[in-house]
Amino acid sequence: MSTAEETAGGEAQPWGEVTPDAARRLLLAAVEAFAERGYHATTTRDIAGRAGMSPAALYIHYKTKEELLHRISRIGHEKAVDILRTAARAEGTPAERLADAVSSFVRWHAGGRTTARVVQYELDSLGPGARAEILALRRQVDAEVRGIIEEGVRSGDFDVPDVRGTTLAVLSLCIDVARWFNVDGPRTPEEVGELYADLVLRMVGARGTGAA
């Protein structure tokens, strides 16, 4: 389903910070195994084998399978916060920053779809402590997008009757790109990002978009 190159390649992947190299290779192997077979069907032995290592070598870096999932999920969510915060704090009008946030977030979900699927679909496999930490990061993701929309409403640039619901829908639209995006399909990640930025500006009733 996925290759090491696909999950590792490109700037969309946030694994560069993971050291040493063996720990990074194990995370990549875990992403591939979870994506192909699911978290519960994957053993630490499978992951070590994919990384060309022994189970004993894996335990030097990760004590449990859950620790691998937790680490993958934390890195993925921290990167999501970083992408959206960068867009939210940039120069420009609320419409420009919202369009930038959406197109960046979409490109990242298209490019890192294997990781994104694992992170999104295996959330319930985390234990309570790890889950609480990830949910706190998700609230930050939500707050960054909501902040841009609130600012646009205050300035009169946007017309949004339900800011919380619209924020949720905008994020949902971007996240689901990881489910359907196909590298062999007709659109590049950049093209989907542009289309979605336009659709989201319509959703928030940005001036000059949408209805005749």
Next chain:
Amino acid sequence: MSTAEETAGGEAQPWGEVTPDAARRLLLAAVEAFAERGYHATTTRDIAGRAGMSPAALYIHYKTKEELLHRISRIGHEKAVDILRTAARAEGTPAERLADAVSSFVRWHAGGRTTARVVQYELDSLGPGARAEILALRRQVDAEVRGIIEEGVRSGDFDVPDVRGTTLAVLSLCIDVARWFNVDGPRTPEEVGELYADLVLRMVGARGTGAA
């Protein structure tokens, strides 16, 4: 994670047509097991056990685990086509029919989220023949929504530069409700359906919505 009542309950569930009763109980047990543990981590023995039956009794109705997933996926997709076709063929303006299609589809994904997750996330676990059949049903789902949008563009009710991309985004938005919807959250399926119908009318630039 899910209870038999949750997956079985309510009009959102399409299992009423499955007979005899033992075959229906096995499908429900398979949905629960796949949702909790993933397709690959689930055995036919697990499924039979959840249904209170022996593995031998399961094989009377389903020859393989894949046959169960295929059946679940086919029933789910046929119901999706039915919901959207009903909305597309109803009386009313394109805006009324698109709003109806979106709110019905959202309510169904919120109410039947356990089934919807299995159907969406385990698509790659189907063999080539089953997968081709399901992809044909997905093209019908797409065609129903695209048909309403095209009609609105022709009549001048909608303003949509990219009909195919917008259709994809509308369906994606509705489908992802199954990922995030939470019965303990602040919104009912009906409320999400209404919000999303409004957001989609903005996405298609329906007259009287969106930008000031």
